[in-house]
Amino acid sequence: MAERKVSRRTALIAGGLTAGALVAGGVPLLRATLAAPADGPALPRHPTLPLHAGEDGVLRGELVATASGNSVRYNGSAPGPLVKLREGDRVRLGFRNDLDADSSLHLHGLPLAPAVDAPLTHLSPGATSTQEFAVPEGVAGTYWYHPHAHGDVERQLLAGLAGPIVVTGATDELLKACDDRLLMFTRTGRDISVNGTVRPVFVPTSGRTRLRLLNATAGDHLLVGVLRSGDRTPVHLVATDGGFVAEPVELTEVLLAPGERAEVLVDTTVAGRLELTALPYSVYGEGGAASTAFRLAALHVPAGLPPVALPARLRDVEALDEAKAARRRRIVFGGTGTDHFTLDGKTFDHHRVDLEARLDTLEVWDVVNDHTTDHPFHLHSYSFQVLSRDGAPEPRRAWRDTVNVPPGGTVTIAVPFRGEPGRTVYHCHIASHEDLGMMGVLEVVR
Numbered sequence: 001m002a003e004r005k006v007s008r009r010t011a012l013i014a015g016g017l018t019a020g021a022l023v024a025g026g027v028p029l030l031r032a033t034l035a036a037p038a039d040g041p042a043l044p045r046h047p048t049l050p051l052h053a054g055e056d057g058v059l060r061g062e063l064v065a066t067a068s069g070n071s072v073r074y075n076g077s078a079p080g081p082l083v084k085l086r087e088g089d090r091v092r093l094g095f096r097n098d099l100d101a102d103s104s105l106h107l108h109g110l111p112l113a114p115a116v117d118a119p120l121t122h123l124s125p126g127a128t129s130t131q132e133f134a135v136p137e138g139v140a141g142t143y144w145y146h147p148h149a150h151g152d153v154e155r156q157l158l159a160g161l162a163g164p165i166v167v168t169g170a171t172d173e174l175l176k177a178c179d180d181r182l183l184m185f186t187r188t189g190r191d192i193s194v195n196g197t198v199r200p201v202f203v204p205t206s207g208r209t210r211l212r213l214l215n216a217t218a219g220d221h222l223l224v225g226v227l228r229s230g231d232r233t234p235v236h237l238v239a240t241d242g243g244f245v246a247e248p249v250e251l252t253e254v255l256l257a258p259g260e261r262a263e264v265l266v267d268t269t270v271a272g273r274l275e276l277t278a279l280p281y282s283v284y285g286e287g288g289a290a291s292t293a294f295r296l297a298a299l300h301v302p303a304g305l306p307p308v309a310l311p312a313r314l315r316d317v318e319a320l321d322e323a324k325a326a327r328r329r330r331i332v333f334g335g336t337g338t339d340h341f342t343l344d345g346k347t348f349d350h351h352r353v354d355l356e357a358r359l360d361t362l363e364v365w366d367v368v369n370d371h372t373t374d375h376p377f378h379l380h381s382y383s384f385q386v387l388s389r390d391g392a393p394e395p396r397r398a399w400r401d402t403v404n405v406p407p408g409g410t411v412t413i414a415v416p417f418r419g420e421p422g423r424t425v426y427h428c429h430i431a432s433h434e435d436l437g438m439m440g441v442l443e444v445v446r
């Protein structure tokens with residue numbers, strides 16, 4: 001048995017797993033040459049943005065982007081404060097740009113009207129904006145906010161401008177016995193931070209822990225798994241980008257492309273150490289050079305946490321009927337070299353409308369990656385569902401705003417254009433690609 005374990009670990013070394021997992025597994029292979037990085041501080045919780053209800057019942061709050069040296073902050077913290085909302089809330093969110101560069105506030109993933117999201121509007125230094133909206137029903141989940149000033153998004157993200165949004169709703173009651181943790185990933189220099197700290201640790205307080213995983217990096221794909229003694233332990237996916245899936249789904253890894261979120265439940269009834277790990281992943285397709293695994297965070301599970309039952313059902317996720325699509329389109333990621341990124345052969349021009357769609361119709365889009373690396377496709381204002389990947393039907397229905405498209409791959413999505421018409425954007429969510437023009441303009445008309 002021990003022999004088999006050692007040989008499996010040896011295979012993992014070949015696969016690029018770091019020594020951290022090896023030492024954690026109690027097998028001191030390579031300890032002399034590769035020390036496991038030490039645990040960081042306790043996982044910080046995000047400060048919550050104060051929201052005050054006016055006499056009209058509308059919740060008011062304000063985010064201010066300020067610079068200090070080379071860093072930029074929302075309301076003085078990086079990540080920015082947690083915007084905590086509930087389905088049905090009416091909100092008036094103010095934003096002030098106190099940077100010396102154009103910026104803006106984009107509420108990533110919330111299906112807001114194009115006029116409210118205003119992704120083509122840049123706010124000059126000193127300018128303000130107000131976004132007023134009602135939080136739609138059925139969107140309870142994990143979202144985030146970040147700047148959308150084309151050309152400078154990557155710099156501002158890397159410098160600290162990003163913050164989390166959590167929307168709660170009735171379905172959350174099914175998970176109220178879980179320890180609910182928000183883990184927001186950003187890149188700080190050579191490390192990936194979690195809530196602003198590197199390799200934090202936390203002690204779960206319930207026998208089941210809900211991890212809200214938020215990839216707020218500017219361009220890092222994170223294939224996330226949970227390891228116990230170096231072995232993957234299954235988790236249950238309960239939510240994707242646009243909120244809950246129909247029922248918990250057992251998985252051993254979750255890919256989070258830049259911008260993407262997923263929520264998983266982890267069994268935390270067995271005392272010991274669990275390591276939330278970024279597993280080796282290749283953005284160059286199958287067989288391409290993969291990243292090396294590294295630890296994101298550790299859970300120190302105490303003894304005696306009572307089990308928490310897994311809900312059998314979470315909610316109904318509407319089925320979209322592909323046969324009713326008014327239109328089928330093909331959208332192609334492309335480009336040449338390392339600094340030329342296109343959508344349908346063109347780079348972004350905010351004066352040009354690239355696609356026109358009709359409100360209250362359903363469209364099916366084949367999003368094709370004709371380039372050499374992964375590109376996460378992101379659409380503003382209109383949530384979509386993945387129908388198939390390279391022709392293989394998607395195993396479950398889920399609402400999304402971001403989906404990864406590997407090189408040579410095709411992801412087919414169904415987009416119902418509901419709510420308000422207007423002019424909005426779709427783009428690659430690797431911020432440098434978007435800044436270099438991998439973005440198009442969509443106009444939804446009545």
Ligand SMILES: [Cu+2]
Pocket residue numbers: 341374375376428429430433434438
């Ligand atoms: Cu891209």
